[in-house]
Amino acid sequence: MKILLLGGSSFLGRAYAAEALARGHLVTTFNRGRSGADLPGAEAVRGDRDSAEDLARLVEGRTWDAVVDTSAQQPAQAALSARLLRGRAGHYTVVSSLHAYADWGPQVVDEDSALLPCPADTPPGQPFGRELKAGCERAVQEGFGADRTLVLSSGLLIGPYEFGGRLPWWLERMARGGRVLAPGDPGRTMQVIDVRDFAAFGLDRLTDGTAGRFVTTAPPGRLTFGQWLETCRELAGPAGTELVRVEDGPLLAEGPDQVTPWIELPFWAPDLPDWQGIWRADSRRAEAAGLRCRPFAETARDTWEWLRTREPVEDTDAEGRKGRPEAPFRQGIEPAKEQRLLAAHG
Numbered sequence: 001m002k003i004l005l006l007g008g009s010s011f012l013g014r015a016y017a018a019e020a021l022a023r024g025h026l027v028t029t030f031n032r033g034r035s036g037a038d039l040p041g042a043e044a045v046r047g048d049r050d051s052a053e054d055l056a057r058l059v060e061g062r063t064w065d066a067v068v069d070t071s072a073q074q075p076a077q078a079a080l081s082a083r084l085l086r087g088r089a090g091h092y093t094v095v096s097s098l099h100a101y102a103d104w105g106p107q108v109v110d111e112d113s114a115l116l117p118c119p120a121d122t123p124p125g126q127p128f129g130r131e132l133k134a135g136c137e138r139a140v141q142e143g144f145g146a147d148r149t150l151v152l153s154s155g156l157l158i159g160p161y162e163f164g165g166r167l168p169w170w171l172e173r174m175a176r177g178g179r180v181l182a183p184g185d186p187g188r189t190m191q192v193i194d195v196r197d198f199a200a201f202g203l204d205r206l207t208d209g210t211a212g213r214f215v216t217t218a219p220p221g222r223l224t225f226g227q228w229l230e231t232c233r234e235l236a237g238p239a240g241t242e243l244v245r246v247e248d249g250p251l252l253a254e255g256p257d258q259v260t261p262w263i264e265l266p267f268w269a270p271d272l273p274d275w276q277g278i279w280r281a282d283s284r285r286a287e288a289a290g291l292r293c294r295p296f297a298e299t300a301r302d303t304w305e306w307l308r309t310r311e312p313v314e315d316t317d318a319e320g321r322k323g324r325p326e327a328p329f330r331q332g333i334e335p336a337k338e339q340r341l342l343a344a345h346g
């Protein structure tokens with residue numbers, strides 16, 4: 001098949017490109033050339049999806065069997081590409097997020113859960129908001145045609161080329177060794193998906209022309225936070241690296257050393273009412289349709305291998321733009337703060 005990847009050069013888009021090329025598909029990628037290298041074998045078209053001129057250049061003289069849109073963040077972007085591609089492609093996959101569901105967080109969500117309100121014609125340039133992904137979904141369904149659109153509501157993605165750095169942060173923290181703050185209940189379950197499994201599932205559904213939507217993440221309950229931490233420790237921690245459990249309470253206590261869940265200790269989701277559904281999205285429809293998720297140990301091993309062997313990267317590009325996806329991850333708890341918390345509560 002001829003497949004257009006809107007993006008295609010980093011993380012999930014890159015995983016789609018790799019899997020599609022391995023299956024013998026003809027791949028076109030469209031991106032600005034900032035976030036990563038296009039894979040050999042793909043036809044790389046440079047351009048900005050916010051620009052109608054660049055998109056017109058992309059579609060000039062080209063058609064595809066299917067489009068995969070991993071990069072839409074603004075409804076206006078999705079509307080523009082969906083309209084332009086309507087007569088030039090047979091199928092459109094838009095990668096959305098569990099964020100788009102109104103009740104994700106406090107509740108268990110599935111494909112029938114209500115989306116956040118955000119119209120398809122939301123003007124461009126909106127500040128980040130989780131409702132924007134809902135607007136992107138609507139824009140593709142309206143602009144391209146819902147009967148040919150597949151919405152994949154992505155759970156938390158991990159795997160090699162994860163420049164956002166949640167799994168990389170934990171692996172690099174373990175590599176520093178010593179006493180490592182292990183937050184909360186180690187038996188609490190998590191729900192993450194390897195980008196390669198996501199891409200394989202997405203390509204299967206694209207190939208069979210499926211429309212509709214899937215909550216696309218691993219089944220709930222197959223990995224605990226304790227197993228996550230222990231796997232990272234075993235892979236990356238030097239001898240003597242010790243996980244030291246600290247309960248949610250002291251970490252959440254107001255004060256100078258209060259810890260921001262999820263951000264300072266990536267993926268730490270404390271036992272709070274608004275977090276009860278975070279790791280419990282209902283992915284049974286995707287499983288029944290063929291989603292297969294590899295063991296976390298394999299994802300962690302491959303991600304650690306990638307981290308240890310990748311080229312060093314700059315956090316600004318030649319034009320001084322900040323926040324490129326390949327920027328070294330700068331979040332995570334301050335080492336001194338972590339050690340203070342361990343001394344007080346560990």
Ligand SMILES: NC(=O)c1ccc[n+]([C@@H]2O[C@H](COP(=O)([O-])OP(=O)(O)OC[C@H]3O[C@@H](n4cnc5c(N)ncnc54)[C@H](OP(=O)(O)O)[C@@H]3O)[C@@H](O)[C@H]2O)c1
Pocket residue numbers: 006007008009010011012013014030031032033034035036047048049050069070071072095096097098154155156157158164
């Ligand atoms: N990461 C997660 O845990 C997570 C969770 C839920 C949902 N999602 C969703 O999953 C999708 C994939 O996420 P990802 O992090 O892997 O992103 P991605 O697919 O790597 O998207 C970035 C790609 O899009 C290109 N791009 C970005 N802005 C562009 C523009 N204006 N014009 C042309 N190309 C552009 C980038 O290349 P250039 O910068 O070179 O242009 C890069 O190739 C996203 O839709 C995200 O919202 C992710």
